[in-house]
Amino acid sequence: MLDALVLFFSASIVNNFVLVRFLGICPFIGVSNQLSAAVGMGGATTFVLVLSALLCALANQYVLVPLGLTSLDLIVDIVLIAVTVQLVEIVVKKASFSLYQALGIYLPLITTNCIVLGLVLLNVSLRHSIVNSMVYALGAGAGFTLVLVLFAAIRERLTLNDVPTPFKGTAIALITAGLMSLAFMGFAGFTGSSV
Secondary structure (H helix, E strand, O other), X not given: OHXXXXXXXXXXXXXXXXXXXXXXXXXXXHOOOOHHHHHHHHHHHHHHHHHHXXXXXXXXXXXXXXXXXXXXXXXXXXXXXXXXXXXXXXXHHHHOHHHXXXXXXXXXXXXXXXXXXHHHHHHHHOOOOHHHHHHHHXXXXXXXXXXXXXXXXXXXXXXXXXXXXXXXXXXXXXXXXXXXXXXXXXXXXXXXXXX
C-alpha cells in the first residue's frame, strides 16, 4: 500500500509529467485559458491515461510477450490509445456537449498527446505490474489535472491584472509555467529515487 502511495505521489508531484518531464505541453498551454475547460480536459486525460495504461499493460503481458511480438508494442499501444480516446470523445459529447465544445480540437488530440504514449512506454521500461501501471497512470492524470487547474486559475487572474504590454498573452503564460516548473522541481528527491 505504501509503495502504491509513493508511486502515485511520484507520478503526480515529484516527477510531474507536465512540469518536470515536459510531456503534454500542448493541452497545458492550449486549454488552460478557462478553469472549466481545464477541469474537463484533466478529467478526460486522466480517464484516457488509466484506461490506456490498463489496456496496453494487458496487451503487452498477455498477448505480445507470450507470442514473442514485443517489437509490435508501439503500434499496438498507439491503436489502443486511439480507441480509448474515441470512447472518451463519445462519452464527453453525450454527457456534456458544452464541455465537448470548450475542449474543441484538444479532445481528439489526446490521441497524439505525448503524455499518454510516454506513460505507457514508461510503464513498460520501469517494468510496472498491471496494478502499478494503473496507479502510476492515476498519479500522472492527477498531476496533469492539478497543474492544468492551477495554471488556468493563474491565467484567469492574470487577465484581470495590469501586466506590462510586452508580457501580455503567451509571454506571461510561459513565464508562469516556468515558475511553476521550478516549484515542482523542488520536490525532487522526496521519494528517494526517480520512479
